[in-house]
Amino acid sequence: MSEMPSSAAPLARLSSRDADFDARLDALLAWEGVSDAEVQTRVDEIIRAVRREGDLALLDCTRRFDRLDVASMAELTLEAPRLAAAFAGLPDEQREALEAAAGRIEAYHQRQRGESWQYQEADGTVLGQKVTPLDRVGVYVPGGKAAYPSSVLMNVIPARVAGVGEVVMVVPTPDGAVNELVLAAAHVAGVERVFTIGGAQAVAALAYGTESVPRVDKIVGPGNIYVATAKRAVFGQVGIDMIAGPSEILVVSDGGTDPDWLAMDLFSQAEHDEQAQAILISWDRAHLDEVEASISRQLPGMERRTIIEASLGQRGALIEVADEAEALALVNRIAPEHLELSVAEPERLLDGVRHAGAIFMGRYTAEVLGDYCAGPNHVLPTSGTARFSSPLGVYDFQKRSSIIHCTAEGANALGPIASILARGESLTAHARAAENRIKR
Numbered sequence: 001m002s003e004m005p006s007s008a009a010p011l012a013r014l015s016s017r018d019a020d021f022d023a024r025l026d027a028l029l030a031w032e033g034v035s036d037a038e039v040q041t042r043v044d045e046i047i048r049a050v051r052r053e054g055d056l057a058l059l060d061c062t063r064r065f066d067r068l069d070v071a072s073m074a075e076l077t078l079e080a081p082r083l084a085a086a087f088a089g090l091p092d093e094q095r096e097a098l099e100a101a102a103g104r105i106e107a108y109h110q111r112q113r114g115e116s117w118q119y120q121e122a123d124g125t126v127l128g129q130k131v132t133p134l135d136r137v138g139v140y141v142p143g144g145k146a147a148y149p150s151s152v153l154m155n156v157i158p159a160r161v162a163g164v165g166e167v168v169m170v171v172p173t174p175d176g177a178v179n180e181l182v183l184a185a186a187h188v189a190g191v192e193r194v195f196t197i198g199g200a201q202a203v204a205a206l207a208y209g210t211e212s213v214p215r216v217d218k219i220v221g222p223g224n225i226y227v228a229t230a231k232r233a234v235f236g237q238v239g240i241d242m243i244a245g246p247s248e249i250l251v252v253s254d255g256g257t258d259p260d261w262l263a264m265d266l267f268s269q270a271e272h273d274e275q276a277q278a279i280l281i282s283w284d285r286a287h288l289d290e291v292e293a294s295i296s297r298q299l300p301g302m303e304r305r306t307i308i309e310a311s312l313g314q315r316g317a318l319i320e321v322a323d324e325a326e327a328l329a330l331v332n333r334i335a336p337e338h339l340e341l342s343v344a345e346p347e348r349l350l351d352g353v354r355h356a357g358a359i360f361m362g363r364y365t366a367e368v369l370g371d372y373c374a375g376p377n378h379v380l381p382t383s384g385t386a387r388f389s390s391p392l393g394v395y396d397f398q399k400r401s402s403i404i405h406c407t408a409e410g411a412n413a414l415g416p417i418a419s420i421l422a423r424g425e426s427l428t429a430h431a432r433a434a435e436n437r438i439k440r
């Protein structure tokens with residue numbers, strides 16, 4: 001590099017050859033964000049208060065946690081005309097960007113629609129699956145430290161594509177600061193009503209209903225530790241999408257991508273949160289040195305420097321591995337939310353990737369394009385949960401019912417099987433219900 005770094009890069013250097021590599025990596029990956037006992041107690045109190053006092057509790061919590069003092073829920077309710085006005089008031093380029101992103105997100109999600117199906121057996125019995133959209137969904141849009149219009153699109157559009165009857169949105173407005181772009185995104189995505197409430201109180205209101213906030217069937221959307229803890233607490237009363245942890249990016253580079261691009265890709269997720277995780281893996285040590293130097297050089301000029309520095313310092317790493325195969329093994333062990341394959345032939349690596357929320361292929365596919373407008377959803381499994389879960393999608397807003405329609409012949413054929421198994425379980429009413437339909 002021609003320029004000298006302005007300060008030491010703040011993140012850890014690891015090598016898979018180090019004796020303590022496994023222990024250091026495990027420590028780096030550990031995240032216990034949703035098990036804080038103090039937060040749990042506070043969230044339980046908030047949920048109890050909302051169940052007991054409804055709107056009154058919402059007004060009280062909004063005063064305490066969002067520093068917003070209003071007399072009634074009407075002041076925290078925004079209907080469709082207000083959302084349309086927010087959209088109309090935007091500069092042209094923001095309106096166009098919102099519509100372009102929404103169009104691409106919708107086109108992608110249309111392909112995810114699950115359809116009902118059935119088949120007929122030889123004796124006329126019909127078996128199948130009926131797909132039904134949820135009646136009413138609540139979308140939580142974070143609003144504490146930053147505003148997320150892109151998250152409005154990513155959560156609401158799949159629900160709309162699924163055919164959900166009503167989408168209700170909640171978003172906190174700390175100190176009464178309303179974000180017009182968030183409201184405009186709600187208009188573009190097709191939200192009916194917005195309540196400007198947030199935190200655990202908003203989750204509780206959606207789960208149990210209050211005088212003003214309707215009870216929903218499922219709550220989706222990311223949020224801070226209070227939101228995540230509340231979602232976990234109300235699961236069962238309503239459905240939830242997932243417990244989203246801090247953002248993560250894992251980049252695998254073959255050494256051929258501009259180090260400045262890679263440094264900024266790491267910053268892009270690190271700037272979300274002090275707890276966010278940004279990791280780069282390469283088998284090219286000199287390339288890791290170059291990215292490290294670029295991080296040091298570019299960091300002082302970043303608007304969110306303090307957050308990036310904290311995130312990289314606590315949870316970031318540059319990892320040297322022996323080769324491509326070792327890089328892939330690490331990818332699957334980490335199971336990242338976002339994986340950038342910044343290599344010449346990403347298709348060659350794709351087969352070996354088993355666990356990742358979203359995979360960004362090649363040097364030109366910056367992860368941030370997926371955050372906003374590529375089309376796939378940006379609500380993704382974090383903290384290793386890509387081992388068993390998937391991006392938010394249309395399927396999260398549809399449920400399935402089994403269809404069984406036996407003919408007389410079908411009941412005659414199935415009856416003896418059911419009867420034998422029922423008697424094996426000592427459930428004689430079951431056995432006799434099946435036997436009633438066996439031909440004598």
Ligand SMILES: NC(=O)c1ccc[n+]([C@@H]2O[C@H](COP(=O)([O-])OP(=O)(O)OC[C@H]3O[C@@H](n4cnc5c(N)ncnc54)[C@H](O)[C@@H]3O)[C@@H](O)[C@H]2O)c1
Nearest residue numbers: 065142143144145146172198199222223224244272378379
């Ligand atoms: N995974 C994703 O797709 C995605 C997208 C966008 C944002 N995020 C994440 O969502 C999170 C958003 O967090 P945020 O804080 O900016 O907004 P938020 O809306 O999740 O939380 C703000 C609310 O938290 C509550 N709160 C704050 N302090 C409290 C306290 N001491 N006691 C009780 N309640 C309290 C308040 O009610 C406030 O309205 C970030 O971690 C961000 O990285 C994730």
Ligand SMILES: N[C@H](CO)Cc1c[nH]c[nH+]1
Nearest residue numbers: 148150151247248371378
């Ligand atoms: N990267 C976030 C999900 O981890 C989504 C997001 C919203 N805005 C910018 N980025």
Ligand SMILES: [Zn+2]
Nearest residue numbers: 247268269371
């Ligand atoms: Zn992002």
